[in-house]
Amino acid sequence: MALQALEPHALGLTWVVEEPLTRTSHALLADGRVWLVDPVDEPEALEQALALGSPAGVIQLLDRHNRDCAALAARLGIPHHAVPDALPGTPFEVLRTVRLPRWRESSLWWGRERALVVAEALGTNAVFTAGTGPVGVHPMLRLLPPRSLRDVVPDHLLVGHGPPVHGPGTAAAIDRALRRARRDLPRALLTAARSLR
Numbered sequence: 465m466a467l468q469a470l471e472p473h474a475l476g477l478t479w480v481v482e483e484p485l486t487r488t489s490h491a492l493l494a495d496g497r498v499w500l501v502d503p504v505d506e507p508e509a510l511e512q513a514l515a516l517g518s519p520a521g522v523i524q525l526l527d528r529h530n531r532d533c534a535a536l537a538a539r540l541g542i543p544h545h546a547v548p549d550a551l552p553g554t555p556f557e558v559l560r561t562v563r564l565p566r567w568r569e570s571s572l573w574w575g576r577e578r579a580l581v582v583a584e585a586l587g588t589n590a591v592f593t594a595g596t597g598p599v600g601v602h603p604m605l606r607l608l609p610p611r612s613l614r615d616v617v618p619d620h621l622l623v624g625h626g627p628p629v630h631g632p633g634t635a636a637a638i639d640r641a642l643r644r645a646r647r648d649l650p651r652a653l654l655t656a657a658r659s660l661r
Contacts, residue, residue, distance in 0.1 A: 469627060470509055475579055475620060476516055478628050479509035486589045487531065490581065490622050492574070493517050494555045501525065501572070502583055502624050505532035514540075521545055521554075525583035527568040529624060559612040561585050562605070571613065579620040585610050586641065588626030594655040596648050598629050599641040603652045606645040614642060 468482035476493040480486050481504050490501040491513030497520035498513060522537040524530060524546045537544035545551060547568045550558050555574055562569040562585060572581040584602055586592065592600035599621065601609050621629040621638060629637060 467506055467508060470512065471628065472512070473620075473628065473630065475574070475577055475622070477509070477513050478622060479504070479506055479513075480627060481506060485591065486625050488622075488624055488626060489531070491516060492579075492581070494574075499523055499554065499556075500533075500536060501581055501622070502529050503532055503536055505536060510536075523548065523551070523556075523572070525570050525572070525581070526624065529583055556581075559615070561610045561612050567604075573616050573618075577620065578618050579622065580613070580616055580618040580638070581622045582613065583624040585613065586621065586638065587623045588621070588629060590655055592623075592625060592652070593641075594648055594652040596644065596651065597637055597640055598633075599637040600648070600652065601641050601645040603649070606649040606652060609642045609645040613638065 466482045469480040471478045477491040480488045487504050489503040492499045493516045496517045498517045499520055500522045502525055519540045519542050521543045522533045524533040527547050534544050547570050548558050556572040559571040559573055561571045569583055585605055586599055588599055617635045619634050621634050
């Protein structure tokens with residue numbers, strides 16, 4: 465496992481692991497406290513993440529995204545919030561993104577920073593975007609894209625697969641991905657099959 469990217473930004477830090485699905489993790493800095501979101505235990509990234517502030521908790525946004533969440537929370541002595549419905553005492557509002565028998569996913573809306581953090585419903589790598597824009601919907605959710613993600617207007621999008629998207633065009637890119645989800649499904653499935661071969 466090697467780092468593909470390590471990106472400090474206004475919200476904290478993002479790191480991407482070099483592999484076909486580009487697993488992406490985040491450290492969010494709020495009021496001197498660091499929240500690790502869907503973290504992969506990559507030493508250089510974690511060293512930089514924990515240098516930002518005091519570790520406050522690990523947030524696992526997808527039921528099957530345990531990655532290194534539980535182990536890191538135990539090692540750091542901080543809470544592990546697995547697919548939460550709410551996060552009282554934090555700056556984050558939880559959006560119930562997917563609630564299916566084998567797919568439970570929450571997303572974070574950080575209103576003060578106009579930031580949306582999504583584990584799997586949206587992504588920015590080729591498997592998700594299929595070359596149709598900077599943001600795409602997961603191929604398995606394209607027939608019924610999550611409605612909760614339409615309720616916010618972010619300037620920042622942090623995802624579980626692919627690099628972050630920042631700036632005034634972020635909300636429009638998300639809106640376009642959600643509106644075109646069904647139309648772009650054949651292309652997305654073909655791209656996913658090629659990428660995962």
